[in-house]
Amino acid sequence: MAFAINRLSFPALVVTLALSCVAGLARPAAAQDMAFRQAVAEAAYGNEAVATFYRMRNYQPLFTGSRDGRRRSALINALATADDHGLPSGRYDPDALKATFQSAKSARDRGRAEVLAARMFLQFSTDIQSGAMTPSKIDGGIVRVLPRRDPLLQLQAFSKSSPAGFMNALPPKTHQYNALMAEKMRLQKVLRHGGWGPTVGSGAVKPGESGVAVVALRNRLIAMGYMGRSASQSYDGKLQKAVQQFQIDHGLAPDGVAGTETLGEINVGPEKRLAQVIVAMERERWSNIPKGKRHIEVNIPEYTARIIDNGKETFATRVVVGKNQPDQRTPEFSDVMEFMVINPTWNVPRSITIKEYLPQLQKNPNAVSHLRVVDSRGRTINRNSVNFRQYTAATFPYRLKQPPSQGNALGQVKFMFPNRYNIYLHDTPSKSLFERDQRAFSHGCVRVADPFDFAHALLEPQTNDPVGLFQSKLNGGSESRLNLEQPVPVHLQYRTAFVPAKGRINYRPDIYGRDARIWDAMQRAGVKLGAAGS
Structure with a gap:
């Protein structure tokens, strides 16, 4: 042959x-x-x-x-x-x-x-x-x-x-994935039937008012499913209630006033919402792993951390996440929380030391006096003996530390899941930031609004007196470590579209622009919005 x-x-x-x-x-x-x-x-x-x-x-x-x-x-x-x-x-x-x-x-x-x-x-x-x-x-x-x-x-x-x-059995078998898929189908039908109608004018619309803008607002919310059909031309109680529910679903203060921010979200078209849903489905596939019977979820754009036990939310708290700066955005990954540090010392990251504090020390050696200057052997250095101006970002040989205190940048407790990114959850003395709707202010770590309650919830499986156990360590004043007998998986997620266990779909702004980049990549790969029945 x-x-x-x-x-x-x-x-x-x-x-x-x-x-x-x-x-x-x-x-x-x-x-x-x-x-x-x-x-x-x-x-x-x-x-x-x-x-x-x-x-x-x-x-x-x-x-x-x-x-x-x-x-x-x-x-x-x-x-x-x-x-x-x-x-x-x-x-x-x-x-x-x-x-x-x-x-x-x-x-x-x-x-x-x-x-x-x-x-x-x-x-x-x-x-x-x-x-x-x-x-x-x-x-x-x-x-x-x-x-x-x-x-x-x-x-x-x-x-x-x-x-x-x-x-x-191949797709993720989660409530979130199935609900997102159902929302995708619904939005495609909305697109097939022409969308949600005209947008609402840019001026604020308030309860008690009437006129063209009120009618446009009413019609838009009816089309979006937030209220039943109505012929009323005034901003009445039904319309105010619909606006409040919309605000809750979009992470806005539910004051019932259709102000600039609320109208901006109301005027977002179904095409953009559909793209958010499709990206959220892709993200669900990226994290298609067992989350753990007990686990922690941090949704970065929602500024929220939750403890989930056997599929049910048992604790939730507001959080502050990283600023929208290249080296300060909170990363997305999963790890395992192993312990908490009570009355922590803040070892200032070198990036913060050389970018923020070294310039201040060069101008005034007594600046940032709440921080100790420490050498490579851990000895505290007398600031007056150092000429800070002789150093650059590359040659600065010292570290900065803040001892335990109520004013410590980490607050009075931090929650550790050791990782290569040096990201963790922690308390903060800057409580006022939690009152804001948009909370991207940290250097990357996640600040917790209710850290003591969070600690108590984490300790509940291992003691009959979680409050007493935690308080005994806290009252000691010195830094101490408290291990979790059952380590808890932590999932740092980024969901601008998500469906709660009860209620309609929620949307949040794409604070880091990540979803926009993902959607661009998916479109280049051939993913299309489409429309059901088309």
């Missing part, structure tokens, strides 16, 4: 040579089998998982065999749902795959169809389980480790499972 080596990939050549040595002058069925194997080897070349999978199963088909009809149907049906999940459906074309199956008459054609199906399966299963995008390539502040499955193990698991059941 002659071989045109320059026309065959190396794996295909190996398979063909091996088969010819065994079969000799092959019978027709054996020749068909050899042609199928050769085609699979050729088509799988360059994809190690696919090539290994078929080699391990002796090139037996998974999709194209006479008994594989249910598996073919399950895959094609799942691929057809890609748009429903806000995925780039062009990556896996179910119609093209179906046509390839139908037109595969020869053994070689079946081999190529086999590998095409395997590749589409792997792409789709990866995308719908753990996200179609790679977040770290979109924004450096998203440092989450994606729950990517091993592709070889994925193929092996599919080969041993109920096809339809396996495909149905």
Whole structure:
């Protein structure tokens, strides 16, 4: 048998040579089998998982065999749902795959169809389980480790499972994901029917008023589902109640007045809201991991931290997050809280030391007097003995520390989940910031409005007297560590669209611009807004 080596990939050549040595002058069925194997080897070349999978199963088909009809149907049906999940459906074309199956008459054609199906399966299963995008390539502040499955193990698991059941189990099985998907469908119907109608004028609209702006506000809220149909042209109690509910759902002070900020949110169109929902679904796929029976969720744009026990919120508090500055935005990742430090010392991060405090010390050695200047051996240095002007940001040899006190920048307790980003939750003496709607003021860490109550809630599983245990450490005055007997997973998230356990969907501003960058990347990958029924 002659071989045109320059026309065959190396794996295909190996398979063909091996088969010819065994079969000799092959019978027709054996020749068909050899042609199928050769085609699979050729088509799988360059994809190690696919090539290994078929080699391990002796090139037996998974999709194209006479008994594989249910598996073919399950895959094609799942691929057809890609748009429903806000995925780039062009990556896996179910119609093209179906046509390839139908037109595969020869053994070689079946081999190529086999590998095409395997590749589409792997792409789709990866995308719908753990996200179609790679977040770290979109924004450096998203440092989450994606729950990517091993592709070889994925193929092996599919080969041993109920096809339809396996495909149905791929998306995240959370209340949040299902609710977002339902909201996506609803918004697409809204778009199909023309949106929410005219926007409301830019001037504030207040209870008791009447006129064109009130009618526009009423009609907009009716279209958005915040109130039933009404012919009233005055800003009455029903309209005020609808405005208040809208404000609650958008993180605004529920004063019932349609001021500039409230009208800005009311005038956001369904297209933008749909994009937020699709991005939120992608984010859910990025964090498609067991969260923990007890865990902490911090939603950065919502400025809220929660303790979740067995799927139910048992504690919530307002938080302050990082400023919208390149080196101060709070990153997104998951870790495990192991302990709390009571009466903490603040070891000032070097970035803050050299950017904020060194210039002040160069002007006045007695500036920031609440901080101690410490050398590499931990000894406190007399400021008057140091010429701060001789140092640059690169050469400054000292560290700054703030001893425990009620005025300490970390407050009286910090909650530790040791990580490479030096991010943690902590108390703060700057309580007034928690009264603001927008709370992005920190250097990256998360400041907690109710730190003592938070500590008590965390300690409840390990003591009958969490308040007494915490207070005994606090009253000691010196820095002390209190371990959590059961460490608690912490998830720093960024959700500008989310659905509470009860109530309608909530939206928040994209304070760091991360969702906008994600949506741009998803559009470039082929994700479209679409409209239900279009």
